[in-house]
Amino acid sequence: MPETDPLTWARDHTPVLESLREEFGESQPLSGYTVAFASHLEAKTGVAIETLHAAGAEVLFAPSEPQSTHGDVVDALEAHDGITAFAWEGMTDAEFDEAQHDLLEHEPDFILDDGCELIAKVHADHPEVAANVIGGGEQTTAGITRLEAMDEEGVLAFPVYGVNDTPMKHFFDNVHGTGESALTNVAITTNSLVSGRDVVVCGYGYCGRGIARKARGMGAQTIVTEADPRKALEAHMDGHRVMDMDEAAEAGELFITATGNRDVIRERHFERMPDGAVICNAGHFDVEIEVGALEALAEKTTTPKEGITRYHLPDGRELNLLAEGRLVNLTGPYSQGHPAEVMDTTFAMMFTAAYDMLADGTDLDPGLYTVPDRLDRAVASRKLDTLGLSTEGLTDRQQAYYEEWEHPDSSF
Numbered sequence: 344m345p346e347t348d349p350l351t352w353a354r355d356h357t358p359v360l361e362s363l364r365e366e367f368g369e370s371q372p373l374s375g376y377t378v379a380f381a382s383h384l385e386a387k388t389g390v391a392i393e394t395l396h397a398a399g400a401e402v403l404f405a406p407s408e409p410q411s412t413h414g415d416v417v418d419a420l421e422a423h424d425g426i427t428a429f430a431w432e433g434m435t436d437a438e439f440d441e442a443q444h445d446l447l448e449h450e451p452d453f454i455l456d457d458g459c460e461l462i463a464k465v466h467a468d469h470p471e472v473a474a475n476v477i478g479g480g481e482q483t484t485a486g487i488t489r490l491e492a493m494d495e496e497g498v499l500a501f502p503v504y505g506v507n508d509t510p511m512k513h514f515f516d517n518v519h520g521t522g523e524s525a526l527t528n529v530a531i532t533t534n535s536l537v538s539g540r541d542v543v544v545c546g547y548g549y550c551g552r553g554i555a556r557k558a559r560g561m562g563a564q565t566i567v568t569e570a571d572p573r574k575a576l577e578a579h580m581d582g583h584r585v586m587d588m589d590e591a592a593e594a595g596e597l598f599i600t601a602t603g604n605r606d607v608i609r610e611r612h613f614e615r616m617p618d619g620a621v622i623c624n625a626g627h628f629d630v631e632i633e634v635g636a637l638e639a640l641a642e643k644t645t646t647p648k649e650g651i652t653r654y655h656l657p658d659g660r661e662l663n664l665l666a667e668g669r670l671v672n673l674t675g676p677y678s679q680g681h682p683a684e685v686m687d688t689t690f691a692m693m694f695t696a697a698y699d700m701l702a703d704g705t706d707l708d709p710g711l712y713t714v715p716d717r718l719d720r721a722v723a724s725r726k727l728d729t730l731g732l733s734t735e736g737l738t739d740r741q742q743a744y745y746e747e748w749e750h751p752d753s754s755f
């Protein structure tokens with residue numbers, strides 16, 4: 344058997360990161376800086392880490408979730424001088440926590456985070472390190488929520504770009520990446536059809552919207568639950584059935600949470616679900632499904648197939664939980680995370696956040712910042728270039744039309 348490089352396929356499908364390595368491989372603009380990177384550690388993350396390293400940075404990396412680390416990727420990265428792992432496959436929650444603290448003791452200059460894990464820890468437990476951090480970037484919705492709380496309290500010691508909130512991140516990664524990878528993993532883990540099933544999607548934000556639209560595209564009957572009345576209305580106008588969770592629990596067969604919130608599916612909902620229901624989470628960490636309540640209700644649990652825990656309830660019903668209620672697209676036995684094409688742009692945005700503050704001289708006060716639109720557009724243009732697609736250039740008259748409010752030469 345020829346030897347396999349675990350990063351080759353991801354490299355082949357991340358042309359934007361390749362263009363960054365080509366552009367900055369010689370000039371090494373990040374040379375002299377140490378960048379900490381927390382993320383789910385699989386092949387695409389490996390290519391992002393390689394890209395930061397190719398641009399001159401020393402990179403320290405740790406997982407953002409203890410159970411999504413691919414050991415072969417960690418080994419491939421550790422083979423480089425200047426890349427250090429604080430991760431291994433099969434870490435316990437305690438080891439995961441400890442590894443992040445170890446990383447922070449190496450005093451990174453910049454923190455690229457997932458879920459605000461490193462940024463929260465550096466502020467809470469390593470203030471002397473935080474005081475010397477130049478800046479950071481955050482790639483998840485849940486991480487932005489934590490950062491907003493830190494910003495509001497005025498405790499942030501350095502500027503952080505909210506990469507998650509850029510159009511280049513959430514319109515592609517959350518909608519298409521989570522949408523396709525969550526459904527793919529449900530289908531592979533259960534070896535069952537999505538088509539024809541009553542699929543309940545909890546939350547109609549970027550991720551939920553992607554999951555619901557794609558599930559319907561596969562032939563499912565979709566039901567959406569929402570806490571925000573505008574999102575509920577949007578789901579209704581998009582053609583999904585909208586219900587509260589009590590009603591949806593009775594109507595659904597497959598349940599997927601994507602809210603960023605806790606206890607979205609809880610005891611009262613398990614009590615209403617039909618026999619054979621499949622339940623999984625594509626949102627935040629492992630808190631969206633109240634697994635403890637399901638355990639308390641069950642007489643016993645079995646494992647009918649790898650990645651599926653079956654809860655046998657006293658009334659004879661069997662409920663099937665995928666990936667222990669953790670992120671189904673990242674921690675299930677067949678999970679490979681988001682498709683490479685979307686991580687290409689997400690990680691290019693993270694690279695850009697670091698480049699802008701470390702190499703391009705953008706100097707900001709501590710706080711949470713929107714990534715400037717020019718950076719977002721630049722990544723979009725790179726992506727279009729790699730796809731061989733062009734945008735329409737505006738004529739001078741068209742540009743002027745945008746800029747004038749009186750429209751003096753208008754014919755009406």
Ligand SMILES: NC(=O)c1ccc[n+]([C@@H]2O[C@H](COP(=O)([O-])OP(=O)(O)OC[C@H]3O[C@@H](n4cnc5c(N)ncnc54)[C@H](O)[C@@H]3O)[C@@H](O)[C@H]2O)c1
Pocket residue numbers: 483484485486513516517521545546547548549550551568569570571574601602603604606607625626627628670671672673
């Ligand atoms: N699985 C992945 O790979 C992946 C990728 C990107 C984001 N995420 C995570 O997915 C979660 C959602 O991200 P998003 O970008 O869609 O966020 P979002 O803020 O756009 O959407 C979340 C939606 O959930 C709704 N909601 C909150 N509580 C609810 C409840 N109890 N019942 C029903 N709806 C409720 C909110 O009103 C909101 O509309 C976040 O935790 C994010 O970090 C996961």
